[in-house]
Amino acid sequence: MKPVIVVHGGAGRIFKEREEGCRAGVARAALRGYAVLKQGGSAVDAVEEAVRSMEDDPHFNAGCGSVLNEKGEVEMDAIIMDGKNLDSGAVSAVKCIANPIKLARLVMEKTKHMLLTDHGAHLFAQAMGIPEIPGEKLITERSRERWKKNLEPDSNPEEFQKDLGTVGAVAIDSGGNVACATSTGGLSNKMIGRVGDTACIGSGGYADNHSGATSTTGHGESIMKVVLARLILYHMEQGMSPEVAADTALDYMKTRVGGLGGVIVVNKAGEWAARFSTKQMSWATVKDDNLHYGIYAEEKHIKSVVEALASEREGF
Secondary structure: OOOEEEEEEEEEOOOHHHHHHHHHHHHHHHHHHHHHHHOOOOHHHHHHHHHHHHHOOOOOOOOOOOOOOOOOOOOEEEEEEEOOOOEEEEEEEEOOOOOHHHHHHHHHHHOOOOEEEHHHHHHHHHHOOOOOOOHHHHOOHHHHHHHHHHHOOOOOHHHHHHHOOOEEEEEEOOOOOEEEEEEEOOOOOOOOOOOOOOOOEOOOEEEEOOOEEEEEEEOHHHHHHHOHHHHHHHHHHOOOOHHHHHHHHHHHHHHHHOOOEEEEEEEOOOOEEEEEOOOEEEEEEEEOOEEEEEOOOOOOEEEEHHHHHHHHHOOO
């Protein structure tokens, strides 16, 4: 099986001045994940590496760059899933760690549980030796400005939810195993303790070697109502291609609950899709040593991995 990785940096509206940074960020993440696969790494290793790369990139609403809750703090959610045995680990409402996806993987591999939240996740992170960082280190000027704006009496927080960048990755490795990973800072000015779709298995992501893997982004409450990730795999189990399955599920979410979003998908044959019902979604994939990436519906840039790595060194 030829390895494939697909990543997204969130569906919604991407402001002009942030487009290049988002394109470069997803391309970098896809290249890093693909390097893991090419060296014989597992799909789980690859999606963790890709998502970690985006958590460290302030362009995205995950890790450093996460949006703030109503109290002005960062609370993050993440999930990872192994399609080989349906093992999964997730964390929700975690604070003061740089890479929630790493903690989610430790939940999967070092506990009998699938989801740890808030204080319990914090205690587990300490037990696992994950370094704690000051919460301020995760806060960007942009997130703070957005938070302040949403506190104004005449503000419309809904308007500001449209350019949020949950991050995710799906992959298939040379052994035919699939995996998914998703990480987010959630909704701007959300209630303290709010958990969205990301940490919920079947909503924020799902992976099963029998069908494929998907990671979602968009309006979390809508995604949870239709269990979007699992719905896409169900459609593929009925014989749909990744693209048709993704479009069918996104259309259902839009017509049934009025929700918009985006998804990345890979099936067990290594076919992939990146689809969205929002105005934009930053995405990238690497297959057959070629990098594909874009933001707009009809946009697709293609570079060889060699060329892409060279331009990454030059800053894209």
